[in-house]
Amino acid sequence: MSAYLPLLGIAIVVIGFLLKFNPLLVVTVAAFVTGIAAGFDPLAVLAALGKSFNDNRFVTIVYIVLPVIGLLERFGLQQRARALIAGFKGATAGRLLLAYLLMRQAMSALGLTSVAGHAQTVRPLVAPMGEAAAETQLGGLDEDTRETVKSYAAATDNVGLFFGEDIFIAIGSILLIKGTFETYGIEIAPLHLSLWAIPTAVLAFLIHGARLLLLDRRLAHSSPRHPRESGDPASSYGSVMKKRDSRVRGNDEGGGS
């Protein structure tokens, strides 16, 4: 039975997350319980934690884009993203996210995974554009619907990344598969692995894409068109932005070249 003791750490993680304790605390406690249950000295566990934390700093480096994103938000980037989408007649949240899904998957398949992401593109551009499209669809957004649209924006980024990147032959996961099998004397060419990632990539696009279009239908049914026509800040905001947008775009076309 004691052979299974290290699994205690997993139980702690699951319970800790369910009870909504601070995840950093939960993870740390789980690490110590797991290590000690497996017979390691607490200091050895601490050293293992420290070493791995230091080796994985690159995960946190992506925040260096935040100053410029924040700076542009200061000058109205999110409002601009909204206005741009509100100017398109047929734009819906679902179609917009579908286009983003395709782009994200295609870029990832070319190995360009860090080009987009939650900090780089979703927060400043994709989420506000999705919200704006939904606003035009419904003539106003309640808090819950806004949450749903933003959640779908983040979800779409993840799906596009995960099920695009394995088509690229030099991505970490492909190399990991190759390396793992090699230890058993099984040789595979990375190209074979990336080819077999294509069926799942297509299915991921179809399944998530269908859900995005269903999101549009759900939005259409969730509230009557143009509720609270007057006095609703969101809807009047949308129409004001539309007018502004055409004016500004006109300016750009005039002085652009």
Add this chain to the structure above:
Amino acid sequence: MITLTWLYILGGAMFAAFAILSAADRTHAKRLGNAAFWGLIALSFLAGDHLGDLGNGMLVLCLVGLAGFGLVGRGDPETTSVKEREALSARLGNRLFLPALIIPVTALLGTIAYNYTPFGQSGLFDPKWVTLILLGIGALSAVAVTMLWLHPPVLAPLQEGRRLMDSVGWAALLPQMLASLGAVFALAGVGDIIGGLAGAVIPEGNRFVAVAVYALGMAGFTMIMGNAFAAFPVMAAAIGVPLLIQAYHGDAAVIGAIGMLAGFCGTLMTPMAANFNIVPAALLELKDRNGVIKAQIGTALPLLLCNLLLIYFLAF
């Protein structure tokens, strides 16, 4: 050669600035806690390689203590109001997108140029980290262009960065911490135990059940570890190699590639994959920390089933 270390110095300097600005922010209820938190992360980026494993371990404990006991919170640095932003957005027009596009375009064109033109022979960048380094260069250029164009206060990029960083808060460290937990799990042999258990539930001679346990095990163990990379070697050792490839003579490329993608379906469904699921919820200021996961389950479950069937029909 520009290496990851350069990027760490840039990141360290940025977090150090967040720490100083937090400490100086008298309106911030938790200014000292935030200053300590971002300061320790700055220390990690700038000097992590010189702290030793135990030193880094202590640093982790301090960070967890600060976050776990509620000493880190959101500040509210001075910025423009929504009204001002709407006016600015209308005045500046679509040109506002140009600086935002500098980052992805630099990363995109730079990576392509580095891989497919003689520029790659220059050895200017560490080849392992080209895109990430270009991301840093793009971010710096975008700040420079915006500063020159719009002349905001000198500290504005750092204050605005701090505003966004505060909205992510301690969740920013969760991905790195979960990677560390994975390392401890590996040390303690958790993977072998799980692999053994998974292998033991398969009745002999039933190929479909073997495939199902492999695919579902990849997803399930990925949900526990937060990372398909940690799950793959375990499931390969327990089921993929001995049963599917060696006993049933399945195609190794299919079993490897689609098995990994079954694991990715698990990534979509777990808070343990914090950088994909929890950090975006914080970045987008969602009320529900699990909102992103909830939006993904409807894609992940059918796709997992598809992967299971793909392995069963394509590998044999």
